[in-house]
Amino acid sequence: MTTSSHRGTPGPGITGTALTFAWPDGTTVFDELDLALGPGRTGLIGRNGGGKSTLLKLIAGELAPQGGTLRVSGEIGHLPQDVTLATGLRVDQALGIARTRAALHAIEAGDAREEHFTAVGDDWDVEERARATLDGLGLAGVGLDRTIGEVSGGEAVLLRLAALLLRRPDVLLLDEPTNNLDLAARHRLYAAMEAWHGVLVVVSHDRELLGRVDQIADLHDGDLRLYGGDLAAYEEAVATEQTAAARMVRVAEADVRRQKRELAEAHEKLAARKRYGGKMAASKREPKIVMNLRKRAAQESAGKYRILHERRLGAARERLAEAAEHVRDDARIRVDLPRTRVPPGRQVLSVRDAVLRCGARATFDVHGPERIALVGANGAGKSTLLRTVAGLLPPAAGDVRAHVPLRMLPQRLDVLDASLSVAANAAQFAPGAGDNRVRAQLARFLFRQARADQLVGTLSGGERFRATLAALLLAEPAPQLLLLDEPTNSLDLTSVAQLTAALESYEGALIVAGHDVPFLHSLGITRWLRLDGELREVAPVEPGEPAH
Structure with a gap:
């Protein structure tokens, strides 16, 4: 019999015994899973599709286990991965303080009705707390009367976090909170996380964030194992x-x-x-x-x-x-891509006095097998620049010219046909290659035998990314310039390692837009460019270094 309780246990904590959960189609996610998490910062990691988000929803009470017991003591705050706020919502409504704030203003205006005092309760400093919380997250310029439509996507994520912090929950659950955050926003979130004193469970593939936790909870093949220390200590263990x-x-x-x-x-x-x-x-x-x-x-x-x-x-x-x-099947991509080779010094790309559709300006050249990191705040135009280089958007002015074959891996991964198999998609990119050659190459990207016949629409996020990367790298003509837009968003640590391994074999020029600094360093970046109204070369951004 399933029992689930969210109160009554002394001290904040999460305890689960023999948890069982399956989706309506019969797919088993957990079969007698045990867990015990107390105060401190826990990084929850595991493969894409392994049940991390599902476990957070079970803890939050948004899903019910079909077996076992789950007890969470204390109030819960949950920041899901893909919840959007209505653009017409005011900031104070998003923060959950609109009613208290309205009552407070009514009292200050001389309206002494009891309902206003009831609404305020003991929260007389609600506005001060709200502004202090926003300020701590770098949102000092976001007024409480503004609407969500007036803030950026990254600011909206931080607003949702601010709403949770204002509630002061005992247990805070964060699901991939740094996705789509730029470097500055990420460091604000890191600071808020480090200041947290209750129970914190964060699902993430962000190596910098996982370097700030007290323990790692590894969800692997349906079992949860705890490792003391941060990600580096976990990997060593x-x-x-x-x-x-x-x-x-x-x-x-x-x-x-x-x-x-x-x-x-x-x-x-x-x-x-x-x-x-x-x-x-x-x-x-x-x-x-x-x-x-x-x-x-x-x-x-x-x-x-x-x-x-x-x-x-x-x-x-x-x-x-x-x-x-006990031996993990964290297979690595091993592939040779000699046709992508670019001789040193060869002109790969020239951008002259380009004015992008977003208004930003750029002038730069790429020679030989350079590896360029493109950084900058959200909304600065990084994706627009990549799409312009790829020929998907014309520049408003100036000249953008690629001198070698190129391919782009967009954020949305909409390059492949979801109704076709992995092999059929790859064959479309390499029409001159026979079926045997396509399948042999796909096997090196871990799509072996029947896996190559899976429909792209049925793949997990990490598998879809790997299939798209395989199709692009195996394309004819071979791409000698590869453009990647936020490639590690929503990828688990194993998939990120597989991506890094594949790119080790790539011998062409590379431009990667992203905020994942450890990942960028793992690629052997040779130049760093920052887009902030105008494109300029900057010193390498180091892990742990806030954006300027």
């Missing part, structure tokens, strides 16, 4: 575990081979005894009754010997299977 697990697999494999040899020897001994018994029977050197007794004893002895080794082999195989279960 997992690497140690995996080294030990791989060693245990090698030992178990060696044992299986030894048991197979001994079993084969047992069969050979049994056959030898049968041959010897046959010779003795043919020679009739002993009485028949004696020979039968010897034969029966030999058969029983050999049978017991064979059964013993069969059991030992079975046990060795079980140990091997158990050892293999």
Whole structure:
């Protein structure tokens, strides 16, 4: 029987025992999952589609488990991943203080009706608290009477967080809170998170954010394991575990081979005894009754010997299977892309006095296999610049000219046909390649055998990203300039590692727009460009460094 309680336990915390949850179509998400989370900052990580957002919704009471018990003590605040605010909503309404604020203003104007005092309660400093919270998140310029339509998408995310902070919940649940936030907004959110004193559970793939947590909760294959420390400590612990697990697999494999040899020897001994018994029977050197007794004893002895080794082999195989279960299947993309090579010094792109549709201006060149990071605040025009370079948008003025084949990976991942398979999509990008070659290349992007026949519309976010990247990199002609727009948004850590591995093999020029500084550094960026009304070259942005 399922029981779920959100009150009554002393001290803030989350406890779940044998949690079971499945979607209406029968897809199991959790089967007897246990968890216990107390005060402090917990980073919840795992593969895309592994159930992280579902677990937060269960904790928040937005979904009900079908089995087990779940208890959350204290008030809960939940910031989901994709909740949008109505553009006509006022900021004070979004913050949940509109009624209290209206009552406060009425009292200040001389209206002493009891309903106003009831609405205010003890919250006489609501406006001061609201402004202080907004100021702490870098939203000092956002007035309480403005509408959501007047603020940027990143500011809207921070407003939703501000609304939660004003409520002062005991348990704060954040689902990918840095998605679509620029560098400045990300650092404001980091600061708010570090100042949090209750229970905080944050789902994220943002390495900088996960470097600020107290523990990592790893949701892997339906189990939740806790690792003390931040992401770096977690990765070190997992690497140690995996080294030990791989060693245990090698030992178990060696044992299986030894048991197979001994079993084969047992069969050979049994056959030898049968041959010897046959010779003795043919020679009739002993009485028949004696020979039968010897034969029966030999058969029983050999049978017991064979059964013993069969059991030992079975046990060795079980140990091997158990050892293999502890080795993670976080496969890496391994692909060679020699046709993308660009010689050093070759002119790849020239942008002259370009005026973008958003009003920003840009002049720059790209030569050889340069790797360029494009940074700047949300709304500065980074996506517009990439779309202009890709030829999807004409510049309002100036000249933009690519001198090599190029491809662009947009944020929305709308490049592929959702009604076609992965293989069919890739074949459209490389019409001259045969089916065998396309499938061989897709296998290197981890779409092996039947996986290549999956419809793109059925893929998870990380799989769809990988399929799109595969199609673009395998395209004919091979792209010698690749444009990536916020490529790590909504990707889990494994998918980000796979993307980095694929781009290690890319030998062309690369322009990446993004706010994920550790990821940008992992690509071996050679130049940093900032777009802020005008494009200019800047010093490398370091992890942990706020945007200026």
